[in-house]
Amino acid sequence: MTSRVVLAAACLAGLFSCACEAADLTIIVDNLRSNQGQVLLCVFSADSSDKAEFPDCDKGRPVRSAKAAISGGKVVMTFNGLKDGVYSVAIIHDENGNGQLDTNFLGIPAEGVGVSTNPRVFGKPRFAQGQFNINGNTAITIDTKYIL
Numbered sequence: 001m002t003s004r005v006v007l008a009a010a011c012l013a014g015l016f017s018c019a020c021e022a023a024d025l026t027i028i029v030d031n032l033r034s035n036q037g038q039v040l041l042c043v044f045s046a047d048s049s050d051k052a053e054f055p056d057c058d059k060g061r062p063v064r065s066a067k068a069a070i071s072g073g074k075v076v077m078t079f080n081g082l083k084d085g086v087y088s089v090a091i092i093h094d095e096n097g098n099g100q101l102d103t104n105f106l107g108i109p110a111e112g113v114g115v116s117t118n119p120r121v122f123g124k125p126r127f128a129q130g131q132f133n134i135n136g137n138t139a140i141t142i143d144t145k146y147i148l
Contacts, residue, residue, distance in 0.1 A: 024079065025079045025140070026139040027075075027079070027089060028141040029114065031073070032144050033093070037094045037096055039077075039094065040092040043089050045085060048063060085134060086131050086134075088131045090113070095112070108148060113144070114142040117130050
């Protein structure tokens with residue numbers, strides 16, 4: 001009798017368990033103009049990040065963030081264990097290594113920036129401009145843009 005209860009419980013657990021597994025997101029950052037400094041990467045989720053604050057890595061509450069060393073004019077970074085869903089990624093080529101985006105007196109970025117899906121952006125990008133779906137392991141490439 002006890003083995004039947006255990007077997008029934010195991011079958012029920014199998015019915016209600018999530019068939020989805022955590023996904024890996026690999027981000028390739030291309031077109032960096034130098035190997036100086038580092039690249040700051042922030043992964044924002046439509047479910048839990050503050051989309052109105054995108055691409056601000058402090059106020060926007062990204063689900064993941066990292067600093068990566070540059071090699072050969074590019075960066076490859078993998079974030080493991082993300083849920084399937086809608087995401088947007090912002091990057092900064094922090095050339096002087098101070099951990100923030102430097103701008104000129106008009107607020108124009110003096111360092112490289114990029115957003116997932118590589119939209120053509122004038123002004124501050126919006127979450128929706130860079131959004132993409134993760135449904136299993138996903139790889140994206142972000143082209144770094146320099147305004148100054």
